[in-house]
Amino acid sequence: MNAAITARGLTKHYGHRRDxxxxxxxxxxxxxxxxxxxxxxxxxxxxxxxxxGKTTMIRLLLGYLHPSAGSATVLGFDTERxxxxxxxxxxxxxxxIALYDTMSGLDLLDYLCGLYRRAPSRRxxxxxxxxxxxxxxxxxxRDYSRGMRQKMGIIQALQHDPELAILDEPTEGLDPLMQxxxxxxxxxxxxxxxxxxxxxxxxxxxxxxxxxVAIIRRxxxxxxxxxxxxxxxxxxxxxxxxxxxxPSLEGVPGxxxxxxxxxxxxxxxxxxxxxxxxxxxxxxxSDLTIEPAHLEEAFLEYYAEET
Amino acid sequence: xxxxxFGRTLRAQRTKLLIVLAALAVWGALxxxxxxxxxxxxxxxxxxxxxxxxxxxxxxxxxxxxDIFTLPGSIALGLIHPIAVALVCVFAIGFAAAAVxxxxxxxxxxxxxxxxxxxxxxYRTLLGSLIVFLCLAILAVLAGTVASSAxxxxxxxxxxGNMPLLGLNAVLLYTALGSVALAASVSFDRLGPALGIGLxxxxxxxxxxxxxxLWPAAEPLQPLSVFHxxxxxxxxxxxxxxxxxxxxxxxxxxxxxxxLAVFPRRDLAAPS
Numbered sequence: 001m002n003a004a005i006t007a008r009g010l011t012k013h014y015g016h017r018r019d020x021x022x023x024x025x026x027x028x029x030x031x032x033x034x035x036x037x038x039x040x041x042x043x044x045x046x047x048x049x050x051x052x053g054k055t056t057m058i059r060l061l062l063g064y065l066h067p068s069a070g071s072a073t074v075l076g077f078d079t080e081r082x083x084x085x086x087x088x089x090x091x092x093x094x095x096x097i098a099l100y101d102t103m104s105g106l107d108l109l110d111y112l113c114g115l116y117r118r119a120p121s122r123r124x125x126x127x128x129x130x131x132x133x134x135x136x137x138x139x140x141x142r143d144y145s146r147g148m149r150q151k152m153g154i155i156q157a158l159q160h161d162p163e164l165a166i167l168d169e170p171t172e173g174l175d176p177l178m179q180x181x182x183x184x185x186x187x188x189x190x191x192x193x194x195x196x197x198x199x200x201x202x203x204x205x206x207x208x209x210x211x212x213v214a215i216i217r218r219x220x221x222x223x224x225x226x227x228x229x230x231x232x233x234x235x236x237x238x239x240x241x242x243x244x245x246x247p248s249l250e251g252v253p254g255x256x257x258x259x260x261x262x263x264x265x266x267x268x269x270x271x272x273x274x275x276x277x278x279x280x281x282x283x284x285x286s287d288l289t290i291e292p293a294h295l296e297e298a299f300l301e302y303y304a305e306e307t
Numbered sequence: 308x309x310x311x312x313f314g315r316t317l318r319a320q321r322t323k324l325l326i327v328l329a330a331l332a333v334w335g336a337l338x339x340x341x342x343x344x345x346x347x348x349x350x351x352x353x354x355x356x357x358x359x360x361x362x363x364x365x366x367x368x369x370x371x372x373x374d375i376f377t378l379p380g381s382i383a384l385g386l387i388h389p390i391a392v393a394l395v396c397v398f399a400i401g402f403a404a405a406a407v408x409x410x411x412x413x414x415x416x417x418x419x420x421x422x423x424x425x426x427x428x429x430y431r432t433l434l435g436s437l438i439v440f441l442c443l444a445i446l447a448v449l450a451g452t453v454a455s456s457a458x459x460x461x462x463x464x465x466x467x468g469n470m471p472l473l474g475l476n477a478v479l480l481y482t483a484l485g486s487v488a489l490a491a492s493v494s495f496d497r498l499g500p501a502l503g504i505g506l507x508x509x510x511x512x513x514x515x516x517x518x519x520x521l522w523p524a525a526e527p528l529q530p531l532s533v534f535h536x537x538x539x540x541x542x543x544x545x546x547x548x549x550x551x552x553x554x555x556x557x558x559x560x561x562x563x564x565x566x567l568a569v570f571p572r573r574d575l576a577a578p579s
Binding site: 014055056059062064065066084085087088090092094095096097098099100102111112114115116117156 | 312418422572
């Protein structure tokens, strides 16, 4: 599988420490020694709270920033020497996108697509999916709501059918229906073999749409895994209502923190569920709930290590 | 130059451009009118007597190197007048300072530079647009001047063949000012500092030139001003100094060199 994005020891520090006696605090370490490989055709989630270094990473990939150390390639092009070639093949949605208010939506999309010298082959489908009608696109951008501006941002990033889409907080300002429509758009793009680099702090959407995820903390990569494998390894919370003696769960692989209070048995379940279900065979229970594992727990676990 | 960015820049400025061009054309037409009124009327003759008698200081009638009692001098006075300077500076300073720093402050530069345009190409396109605006501005004022001179029967007093050189000299002056403002624009993330540097350079430069023309003791300051290298009366009289053009071209090149060195190397962090 070819790499759409690679980063080797990618580092970005802001500020200068001209004098060695100067306090290190004056240098902001936005990204430190990041190693990463994103495969072609995958939806890759880049997770971290505000200020973790997500946007810095994106800006390094697109050549807005110059690395302090290390290197990166996008679609085989070096970010320092070939950023123009990179941008010819990439669609980018900046976080909190700013648009030209005096232009109509359609003129703006024409203008931004014209700068690529590519036809807006995906525009009509995107506008249809995101419910941006022709009449809406004829209105000046200044009349658009926040959600409509975000939809414009998505359309301008994807309308020319880029090989790689870099989307910074793409669902910010979208209502739940539009979020769902956007996830469908991503699924379509993925089916066509395109790569999507997706930065977000909304864990549920990353869990829903991404194949793999990187978690970044204070500019350092703390996890890089398949979403499914990450979730498999999470502890799930189990509750069962007893109508008789409690089943013996001590020693069952993956089961821990067993507690029984007033006929309610709770425990944690990790990994394969089959030994647990076998242990329940014939148990006197009236109700059983196994809460699905969520990325949130994994995320919080990585961040808990910090405190 | 990027054709799409150039077209968009021209379209975005068209209303402002039309207003400024109309104002400059009217201003250019005004100078021959004032001159004709001074020369051809008894009131003008009385005023000239007052000046000749020394009641009115001669420097005031030769503001900025002009002379209201000759047509080339009147035109020179009009070209260096604060109103003409302010009108042309709408583009030389206002457009140039906002071209990059303004877009950056609004956040729209992100969207443009996400496209396959190098920063050098973006800069060259904006510089090209600036020069087009300045050429049109100077053309408007000179066209107004020639039309008005003809309307008042004074065209014979004007060596029209020298007008293109005057236009070139004026365009070079404002391009020099604009290149400084554009260099400031690519160097800052906010409009305020870029505009401050562009305006500051222009105002100080203008002040040195005018102060030197009104107060002999301040004459040594004049060569420090870019306005010193536009002498419309000499150009119209056929006594243009090529050195003036060289100095203005050198200032322009310095601004361009700064911008081409600084802009591509700058980090463009996320707008705050």
